[in-house]
Structure formats: structure tokens, C-alpha cells
Amino acid sequence: MSARGNTGPDPAAAPSNGADSSAPAIGVRGLSRSFGPVRALSDVSFDVTSGEITALLGENGAGKSTLLKILAGLQPPSRGTVTVFGEEVTSFSPTAMLDRHGVAIVPQELSLLPDRSVADNVLSGIEPGHRWFPSRRRMVERTRDLLAGLDLRVDPNAPVRSLDLATQQLVVVARSVARGCRVLILDEPTAMLTPAEAERLFSLMDGLKAAGTTMLYVSHRMPEVFRLADRIEVLRDGTHVASWRREDTTPDQAVAAMVGRELGGFSRRAARPVGPADRPALRVRELSGRRHTDISFDLRPGEILGVAGLPDSGRVELLHNIFGGDRGTGGTVELLGEPYLRRDPVASVGRRLAFVPGERRAQGLLTTMSVGENVGALTTRTFSRLGLLRRGAFDRQAAAQAARLRVKTATMGQPITSLSGGNQQKAVLGRWLAIDPGVLILDEPTRGVDVGAKAEIYEQLSALADKGLAILCSSSDLPELLTLTDRIAVLGEGRLVGVVETADATEESLMTLATGAVSPTVRPGPRPHHPKGTPR
Template sequence: MSAASRDAATGGSAPPGGPPAAVPAVRIRGLSRNFGPVRALGDVSFDVPAGEVTALLGENGAGKSTLLKILAGLQPPSDGGVTVFGEEVTSFDPSTMLGRHGVAIVPQELSLLPDRSVAENVLSGVEPGNRWFPSRRRMLERTTELLAELDLSLDPNASVRTLDLATQQLIVVARSIARGCRVLILDEPTAMLTPAEADRLFALMDKLKAAGTTMLYVSHRMPEVFRLADHIQVLRDGTHVASWRSADTTPDQAVAAMVGRELGQFTRRAERSAESSGEPMLKIRELSGRRHHGVSFDLRPGEILGVAGLPDSGRVEMLHNLFGGDRGTGGTVELLGKPYERRDPIASVERRLAFVPGERRAQGLLTTMSVGENIGALTTRTFSRFGLVRRRAFDTSAADQAKRLRVKTATMNQPITSLSGGNQQKAVLGRWLAINPDVLILDEPTRGVDIGAKAEIYEQLFALAQKGLAILCSSSDLPELLTLTDRIAVMSEGRLVEIVDTAEATEESIMALATGAMPAAA
């Protein structure tokens, strides 16, 4: 796209003889960033209008994270420039970007002091009083005033460690405002929030927008993008490819720009000719443990059984108990018709019970290893002889698995942390599929994954079920469960309240069961 075209698309210049264009909050011109021979961003240009919400969209690996890091001062560009409210940025570091230009970021991984109070976190770095002896009284007063301005009902004395993730995010926003933030960047802020928690964040965003704060919002979730954003900017393969006012486009157009093709709607599993039959591959009776009690269900070959429930429903703890990561307190498990009593992760691998955890970075990735080592981690013994790994066979197997799952990587020796979130997730899935499992357990299978990678993961799961794999899938994303599954087991307060046929379920009916608003069927 030419500079003139970009200016026309983003409102960067006024028509001849017309009124002068408003100065944008952020103007990005010709921004590029190289990492050795790899170009993460190439000649990106667009404006972020002042006092409005601009959504930044793109698949994982499109360059969004690199652009955000530049704007937050975490890394400099290789070429191009940025102005903030008309002032050119000459030093890309966090202190300058926030202190001089008023640009702050709420990252996916929050940087708070967990053992300090809300007040100490909100005013960290701008404490009233002197550096060595801040005034505790004035700190509480200022925090109380700020929280009231933002309509946040929080105890300024509360320890941050005791607060839920959604509240911690709100504290990071309040801290940014306390430091004079004029441009707030939010990077996938709802990825780990419940709908109710997300609504709290959206209410705060509405408040900030009314007060004149400019926001740059990154999300893979189209409904919230079109609920919040005034403008949409799209990156693909490190370049800027589209710019709209949100009122002038549709989610389908935005997705097509992101992935470079028409993707269409996901076809629900319930609408396919999917069948599951035969003796259960997994039989659970009265399974109990941390935060779950008396859970019973069967899982048959070729079936995808969903698990729904609020964060405190016990659904995640039940999965860990089933796999052997948590010690249960009661109940029985049969795997392929045989009792499975002394469950632990090693035994589960040996019995071909696979588990893709929901916390990818904390529980799934081997962050110090390469792509190939991550994918092949569970097959080392298969390719070992006399204690030595047959490296060529190991590498070939990992490469075949990566190709099958369309993991985009320059080489198999590339660090796993250098891949996009979607490709990391596919690599973790590939690791577990490499053991040829009979039963596959997944928790949040597409959390933090772009829509293109999500479609690929869905198709892989459908194909695996078609081949007879039994799949148990837990997710906080109700549309995902309605797309993926044959049946949905709904948990509430640690108990499985009902298993419903997906073809007859709706988001509203599942949520009603999960919250206790609808009694379970007799």
C-alpha cells in the first residue's frame, strides 16, 4: 500500500482546502523490525485516532506483539518512526514512552507485586511523599480517589495475591492511569477471563474512553472487537493490509483480511455425520478430588465430550485428577476396559492417555528447548538404543508431526518460544499425538490462538475423532464447545450436574446449568 493510499485509508491527511485533520494519538509511519534475517514487521503505517478504541487484528505471527513492544518501548524499530500526539518518539524505552509520551501497556502476563497491597501496586513508582518514606495515609487517600474515579470497588489495603486475575488486570489499568497514561494498550486482556469478568473490564474501558483515553486493543475474539472498537487495523505476515471504521466492515471481512482467504463459519460437530459407538474407552465413576466430587461419565471411541463450567466449578481439577497430575480422594477410572488405579503422568503416557493442559506456557511448553525437542519430548525412549537417542529418526518423527499439524517454523531447531501462540499450541498438541493416544484430554485447546490456527486445530480434532480417538475437551469458550463436541458435561460447584446433547444445547442453557439458574433434568 502506498503512502498516499495509507493516508487516505487512515485519515492521515486532510483534503485540499478542507479543515486540518485532527492530530492522531499515535501515528506509525514505515515501521519495520528485523531479527537477523527475519523481518517481523515491514513498512507498517497507520494512525490511532485520539480518544477512541482501535482494534489491532492479525493471526499469531502477524507482527502484533512486535508492534506492541515497540510502542511500549520494550524494543526499538529497525526503521520508520512513531509520533505520539504530534511529538516524535526519539527514545524507545518504557520509562520514556510512559513518562514523556503517556503510552502504557497491559500485557498478557501481568507485572504486579503479589505480596503488596492494591495501593502499593497502583502507585508503584509515583508514591506520595519522598522516595525513602512514602506517606501511607496519602497513598491510601490517592488510591481511594482514583479507584472511585474509575468506578472500581476495591479495598486499597487488600493484598494483590488474594485477588482474581480480572481484578489484577483492573489494578494494572489503574496503575497506568495513575502514571499519566493517555494511550492504553491492552494485549489479549480477556483471554483468561469469564464473560462476567470481561464485562467488568469493558465497563472500565467505556469509562476511560468517555474520559478521553485512547486505547489500542488486541484480541482474537470478534464479538468483543466489534463491541468495543471504533477502528480496525489488520496485520498479516508483518505488513499492514487493511484499515476500516468498525461500522463499515464485518467480522467475516476482518477474518478474511487476517488470514488472506475467506474462512467462513465453523461447521458444528453436531451438524456433521459423526458417530461414536462401541464400549467406552474411558469410564469414570464417582471421581473425587480437589474441588470436585462424585463425577461420573463414559467416553466412547470417536466421541468428543465437552466439559463446561465456571472457573470454580472443578472442571480443570477433575482433568488433572483423571490424568494423574493431582492426587484424587475417591472414585474409579477404567481405561480401555481395565482399572486405572495408581494414576500419575508417567503411567498415563505409558497407557496412551494424553493431556494437553490449559496453561500453555506454565504447563505445556519446554521453554528452553527447540521446536523439535518440544514435539518429540515424549518419544525419546522410542528412538533410544543403549541409552543413546537415534537422532535422525527422532528428528524425522518430530518433523513429520510438525508438518501434519502445519506448525509454521523456519527450522525444527528454532526455539519454541520464538513461535506464535497458535504454532506453540499445535506443537504441544503434536507432542501428545506422537504417543498415539487412545484417549486425548484437552483443556482450553485454543486459548490465545488466532482464528486461522483455531480452524486448523478444530479440523485436526474432528479428523482424530473420525479415526476413533476418544476426546475429552474442557473449555471456558462456550461457542467452542458448541462447535467441537457431541455432548457437553456441565459442572457446577464441583459436581457434574447434567450431560446434554450438543445439538440441543445453547450458550444460555449451558450457562444456566453452570450457574444453578436451571435445575438439572431428573
């Protein structure tokens, strides 16, 4: 695959500003960054080799985000130096980093104009023609040539809003290449992508590397890191702790460096007794709604039931229907032995049905509030008298809940947005556990969470199930479902196509069911299980 269009800039070309193309693409020396008394980075030094893909690893809170903001020009360091191809960076701004040094970032939150066309987004600020009257024809032609050179089959006139998330990410990459990017930083680019979408991105990265573009790649996913990276750099607690050529280390070594201890591989949840089949905690019968039809299953006390399926399978919409966030079109739900007819989120809290949504920032966090207020948000009525909040009791309960889930925070009063992704997720989980749920629903429970926090969340969920909590867990991460669950319900095109015992399931058997590669009546794996009353 060619990684450049014949009209786009050459990312491998020698810089014209006097920089040394034989020097490391990025050199970091003694870099520190403090926010008041909190030190996010401390004396960090390493090189990013020109023309290679360097993976930057670390738990959430290790300092990766702070380092990326410095390299992208979003904030200056408190101390230390950054060089790009041997030239020291003296002005830290996104414009200076891109225009002078050729460093661009593809952030987790994509900065696109959704109602404008692909061409408008790719060439924004560098439109051909007169400054005030750019040539639309030349914009479309230049964008088409650039996209073709990147092997991207996208209509330059298509509004960005009409594109899937993976294609929007590729548009951001194309925009960076159009501006002469020589160093591309990618921050968790596959966190929201399916495996097939991720492969499209990897193919593009391979082509960019072949064309001479240097990349700094941040990911928590070890298979991706060991498929893509030439070199691996590790941060822990704001310091640089390890550096390897990829072939000189293993995923276990990398994880141990990230968390400061050996975690070992995640093992499957051991078989254990669950509640009686005739008294399920959650009974769903012929439930229909947006993107799902006639779904039936039982969830027993002490059981973790996974929900697998492709992005358009209806699994997320099913969870919202059960919780009452979406209006269903048919079917029934029984919760803790009682019919649950008029479902809505407020009623669900009263019925002890908890829901941790997959879109943490958009749907889970109260972003203007503190850590304590986020954790205790659902218990304000419990700690109120005559309309006044008993602040002391409320704060003590929130602090105890945060401690129970090992939420790492300097104080309960600091903004929730200042925490790492893993600690934000644990805070949201703590909020829902505070209502003492009988059924807990989770969507993407560890999305954007590092391996250390992931291990803690797995441990917490397993312990909750051992105490009798019924858990319904949807995830696009099949290894996660195979680690966490007792059984897995597989959805395909809005219908339940099978329920399998996790002990008998594999990634291949689950994907075979989800994609409809076999009839649901064909057994997926050595010994699938279809409970009585569940569609086969």
C-alpha cells in the same frame, strides 16, 4: 461511570511537552523490524485516532506482538517512525514512552508485585511524601480516590495475590492512569477472563474512553472487537493489509483479511457414528477430588465430549484427576477397557492417555528447548539405544509430526518461545499425538490462538475423532464447545448437573445448567440426553 479519580491525572489533558493534541494519538509510518534474516514487520503505516478505541487484529505471527513491543518502548524499530500526538518518538524505552508520551501497556503477563498491596502496586515509584519515607496514609487515600474514580471497589490495603485475575488486570489499568497515561494498549486482556469479568473490563474501558483516553486493543474475539472498537486495523505476515471504521466492515471480512482467505463461520460438528456404548474408551465412576465430587460419565471411541462450567466448577481439577496430576479422594477410572488405579502423569503416558493443559506456557511448553525437542519430548525412549538418543531418527519423527499439524517454523531447532501462540499450541498437541493416544484430554485447546490456527486445530481434532480417537475437551468458550463436540457434560459447584447432546444445546441452556438457575432435572434445551448411569 466516571473514569478518573479526583486526585488522579487527567488522561485527556493536553500534553505539556509540546505535542499536538489534535494529531493522531499514535502515528506509525514505514515501520519495519527484523530479527536477523526474519522480518517481523515490513513497512507498516496507520494511525490510532485520539479518543477512540482501535482494534489491532492479525493471526498469531502476523507481527502484532512486535508492533506492541515497539509502541511500549520495549524495542526500537529497524526502520520507520512512531509519533505520539504529533511528536516523534526518539527514545524507545518503557520509561520514556510512559513519562514523556503517556503510552502504557497492559500485557498478557501482568507485571505486578503479588505480595505487596494494591496501593503499593498502583503508586510504585510515585509514592507521595518523602522519597525515602513515603506517607502510607496518603498512599492509601490517593489509591482509594483513584479506584473510586474508576468505579473499582478494591481495598487499597489488600495484597494483590488475594485478587482474582480480572481485578489484577484492573489494578494494572489503574497504575497506568495514575502515571498520566493518555494512550493505553491492551494485549488480549480477556484471554483468561469469564464473560462477567470481561464485562467489568469493558465498562472500565467505556469510562476511560469517555474521559478521553485513547486505547489500542488486541483481541482474537470478534464479538469483543465489534462491541468495543471504533476502528479496526489488520496485520498479516508482518504487513498492514486493511483498515476500516467498525461500521463499514463485518466479522467475516475482518477474518478474511487476517488469514488471507475466507474461512466462513465455524459450523457444528456433524453427527456421526461413535464406538459402542458397552466398550467406552474412558469410564469414570463417582470420581471425587479437589473441587469435584461423584462425577460419572462414559467417553466412547470417536466421540468428542465437552466439559463446561464456571471457573469454580471443578472442571479443570477433574481433568487433572483423571490424568493423575492431582490426587483424587475417591471413585474409579477405566481406561481402554482396563482399570486405571494408581494414576500419575508418567503412567498415563505409558497407558496412552494424553493431556494438553490449558496453561500453555506454565504447564505445556518446555520453554528452554527447541521446537523439535518440544514436539518429540515424549518419544526420546523410543529413539534411544543404550542410553544414547538416535538423533537423526528423533529429528525426522518430530519434523514429520510438526508438518502433519502444520506448525509454522523456520527450523525445528529454533526456540519454541519464538513461535506464535497458535503454533506453540499445535506443537504441544503434536507432542501428545506422538504417543498414539487412545484418549486425548484437552483443556482450553485454543486459548490465545488466532482464528486461522483455531480453524486448523478444530479440523485436526475432528479428523482425529473420525479416526476413532476419544477426546475429552474442557473449555470456558461455549461457542467452541458447541462447535467441536458431540455431547457436553456440564459441571456446577463441583458436581455433574447434566450431559446434553450438542445438537440440542445452546449457550443459554448450558449457562442455565452451569449457574444452577434451574434444577438439573429440568431439561436444558429442547431434547437433552442423559446416558444410562450418568447422574441427572
